[in-house]
Amino acid sequence: MGNTWHYRDNVVPDLTTSLVGYDVEATDGKIGSVDEESNEAGASYLVVDTGFWIFGKKVVLPASTITRIDPQEQKVYLARTKQEIKDAPEFDENTYRDSAYQRQVGDYYGRYPLL
Template structure:
């Protein structure tokens, strides 16, 4: 049930080819950091967010399905998770996320499709 977690929702306002690096990311209850890296690959779209001092320099991976909207003028991305939900996500491993199917599945299960995984 996690196959669509890695795709943007049609309503997110995603502009293909737009570089989102440096965009600020807003959870439902406040800012969580800035986009460090992102992917637009079909069925493999995600954001890597540098949380700065919020989680002591930790990076988090957010599947594209968590994106509610993108504001290119303000360079902000809004996601449908709270800061706590993002903080409690499985730890991001930059080297593992592209190569380890079990890790990818763990992240996909945590975030679930549209937040319906049972954790939210």
């Protein structure tokens, strides 16, 4: 799945602390909160509930999109804009763990340079 699903070298998640419930900030504002996380080697991601921003929608964000985790503020910061996240492949509760969907998401986010 490539580096898209790995945390950046400067982002070291505390694997003893869950990110579920943390607020998620795009480069241009809050997009929602962490609903689920996976720290599987080579397949790390967050599922973010966007709440009212994109009504009733969730998005999968590969670990490489995360630029910083602030445990004091309970926030996750991303290197993507709201629009880039909104335009990502549609979340499907039944298929988001499938390799085909993850490849689609990885290809989408892989188009953008690491900021």
